[in-house]
Amino acid sequence: MQVRVQSEIFDMGAELNRFAERQVNAGAVVSFSGIVRDLATGGLKFMVIEHYPGMTEKALQAIAEDAVQRFQLYDAFILHRYGPLAPSDPIMMVATAARHRGDAFAGAEFLMDFLKSRAPFWKKEITSDDATWVEAREADEDALTRWKPDHSPD
Amino acid sequence: MQVRVQSEIFDMGAELNRFAERQVNAGAVVSFSGIVRDLATGGLKFMVIEHYPGMTEKALQAIAEDAVQRFQLYDAFILHRYGPLAPSDPIMMVATAARHRGDAFAGAEFLMDFLKSRAPFWKKEITSDDATWVEAREADEDALTRWKPDHSPD
Amino acid sequence: MIELRYFAWIRERVGTGHESYETQAATVADLIEELRGRDEGYAFAFSDPASVRVAVDQELVEPDAPLKGAREVAFFPPMTGG
């Protein structure tokens, strides 16, 4: 299990390969990568991600451990950037390894849902004449309910 | 949209990067990679994958088109190998790109579910003293039902 | 003449990957019944119809699919890719 927080850009393919090469006998590897999108109106100059050093690493570690235990993953990986990011830059990625694909997919979705709403990162979008904090989407908070123990899965 | 069928080994990280670089303004990229596992008893020497040239490419193309339309994906990619594969070799991968993560994940799971049970590939496991065709898992056929229109999603 | 194709253990039991075959069978199920009568290998290959999948001209079909106009019929076990 590995979590990393860095300002530097990263190579998602190289990270995926490193993750997959660490695995022993996992049949399924899933990755998710988040990428800086331009605004609907166009004109995004860059994005700035603020985080809470210290708490961030602990939160990511806890989320990764939780995913590994819940879905009997062989391994989980979380990488998240902070600081200024250009449009089309990778923001973050997660990867999971499991015996079968169902657990690898569920584990990756779980990582993303918790990372979105429970890890201390905040995005700000900078255009040539404006700087706006991204608002949390209600859908992201709602996504957490599906992982509650009393929520019967489909 | 791209589908590829090949006997050569491939580099999943390089494929993921090529796929991601083709995208314009996708916020979410998901990949799944399937890897040759050793048998529970150990002793897998290699795996052989047989396929149905001609039908394979058509089936994969149809599955990719279906996924793009259902989940409004920006793009989908399927790569599957055939012939002899060594333990811990990558067997296949899929990738999806979408605006938001939910569609990218659902699209990738859809690709996998249909590829497993609707694309003409057959796996044979070769040990030093045996050669056994892998049996289809009932769970794989069952997985398709969740994508039926009358099946209300969770 | 229809081109018949066999894959995986159905191919191994039949003993060939493809052959040209003359038939008056109206449906896939009729053709399977006919093939079963050819010899022990075919009988073994088609002994459990539930584990035989069929494609007509490279499209998956059900056993009651008609054969009229078909150029290629393929028989194989449930698929195990991915």
Place this chain on the structure above:
Amino acid sequence: MIELRYFAWIRERVGTGHESYETQAATVADLIEELRGRDEGYAFAFSDPASVRVAVDQELVEPDAPLKGAREVAFFPPMTGG
């Protein structure tokens, strides 16, 4: 003394990222109420309690969480990573 930390637009409204602060407040909610009274910046930062998240010693807590023994309390808007 508790170390207070502020992030994102709460930090911008308060005007600082961190400060040491002396308080007798028993709970997080009491502390927020106290901070709101300090000046216009704090009042603005905490004007909508529903959009304030709080961590005590780097663990997310609810507003009724006690402050006894806390070394670090952080205030921030709903998180938007990923």
